[in-house]
Amino acid sequence: MRAARFHGPDEGLVVEEVPRPEPGPGEVLIDVSACGLCHSDLHLMHGDLPIPTPRTLGHEAAGEVAATGPGVDHLDPGTSAVVFGGWGCGHCEVCTRGDDQLCNVLEWAGIGQDGALADFVVVPDAKYVLPTEIDPVEAAPLTDAALTPYRAVQRARDHLAPTDTLLIVGIGGLGQFGVQFAAMTGAQVVAADQDAEKLALAEDLGADVTIDVTQESIQSAVRRVTDDGADAAIDFVGKDETLQACGNALGTQGRLYIVGIGGGSFELSFNPLVGSELVCTNVFWGSIDQLRDVLDLAEAGRLDVGVEPVGFADLVGTYDRLEDGDVDRRAVLVPE
Template identity: 35%
Template sequence: MQAAVLRGYGQALDLVERPALTPGPDQVVVQVKACGVCGSDVFLRKGGFDSVLPIVPGHEAAGVVARIGPGVDGVREGDPVALYYIEHCGECSMCSIGRVNMCLSVRRMGVEYDGAFASEVLVPARNIIPVEPEDDLAAVAVLTDAVATPYHALVRIADVQPGMTVVVFGIGGIGSNAVQVAAHLGCDVIAVSRSPAKLELAEQLGARVLVSAADDAGDVVEAVRAAAGPGGPPIVVQTVGSAEVDAQAVAAVGIGGQVLLIGSSVSPFSIRAVDLIWKEASVHGSRGFVPDDIREVLALHRSGVLIVDHLLGRQRPLSEANEALDDLEAGRVLRSVLIP
């Protein structure tokens, strides 16, 4: 098998040959057919995660079951599958209430154990989500994260309702899908981006108001609040890995509103307690998604409600993993998809 390995933070990935993987009890080897290149992979390469090195990145994946370990049922060799990237115990206090993304013994594919920038990946059987034979596995791959992540934030964390105003800061791989998920849920969407092309995409995906973030930060906040109307926006989704934009999102949220932080940044930003108290506003982190989020966005995609064409325009072989990471970091793409 082939794998792209990160040996040190800030370094290029090495493409290496490794022995074929052997599944143990309750494990499955999946032949990777597609793996999305996500902002989290760029964050990993920079050293943003306390990872285990060397590591094979890649967590946004789909493929075909290649080999099955003892004790595995419900799936057969040759079955097409989506992969859930969080290894979870199924028994702790978080797992027992369905919050498996917050498992107390969590291990993440591509961070704590080898991921899907490879021709094969070894995963726990409980992380396998069967899909339909007619599903496009490149589309399945990006749905598992780029779409399921904002879906989780809007549906599970914020419980958004039709008619709410939702502001989305950043129209990248996550933010563009926050726009279309919010629009599908019947929300009035305000999109914020520095890029005219990305604002145009946001409009195509359902945004009603477009705000250019190329202006002064204070002007951006005022434009958002003016567009949202009296009281300000009830939901603000922050998908940019920037402390400056974190602060803008908090400043923009309306009375009784919620800020949903999805974009990862290790830099601090300032916030005054009085600004939250006076508005009775709250700030929530939203961490990934749960398996049911994947199942639900897959169903919405099959029905034609959610699209992923904007995520599939740049597909590369595994040997170009470094170029795919560079493209994403430079903002040249919303997503690249590696096809081993």
């Protein structure tokens, strides 16, 4: 079978032939119909997180059950499904409460274990395979590009009232879903980006206010449309400048959720010039139950999923475009 294998920063990503895997006890073999391309893949290829190589990348998968290992009797071959990629050890306290993705990042699909940029992928536990009738090309990005923003917005929603303001920074592959979930909270949604087309998309997806950061600072724009500043901010970029801009735009007891892995940091200290008693936290993917929620919303037609299908032949070039910001919504590998 074909697989996109990362051989380290020097050799990079190579599409090559490898043996088709077979499922062991409790495992499921998925015939991959689609796998999303993610900015986090680029971080792996840049060596930001050292992983064993060669490694098949890809953690946003949808397809059909091809075979099951001993002990799996509830998934029939041919079942359409998505794969939850935040694999955990399965037996620690975090996993047993349903937050497998918080167990150990080195267990995740496409990082600690071979992922789904391939014709087939073995899923280590059948609980990570969720049946769905959604078109697999649209379903694949839901497993991360939609799931992670869903978790971020859900965490923010616990501290929001309909009269509050939620700031979304970065309207890319994840931010586009962040705007949609934010609009479902009933709060005022403010979306910020430097790309006019992405801001127009944000408005179409439910943003009440958009900020072109090339024309106006996030802080001044937010202060213009609120009394005290934003009540919560979700940063899908994660660079020093965007994190600081979010902090400056927050009001009293505002909350900052860091999703983007742009390498930035936010210093939380006494500063009388910004909101007092701020809270800052990061967001790691989402849970299996939250993925079920996302699938329910998609099946109900409540999500706008924009995808660009690409084949193995265009895979490396598409990652180059992704790094240059030249992918409008979400690129998805569709094996020919």
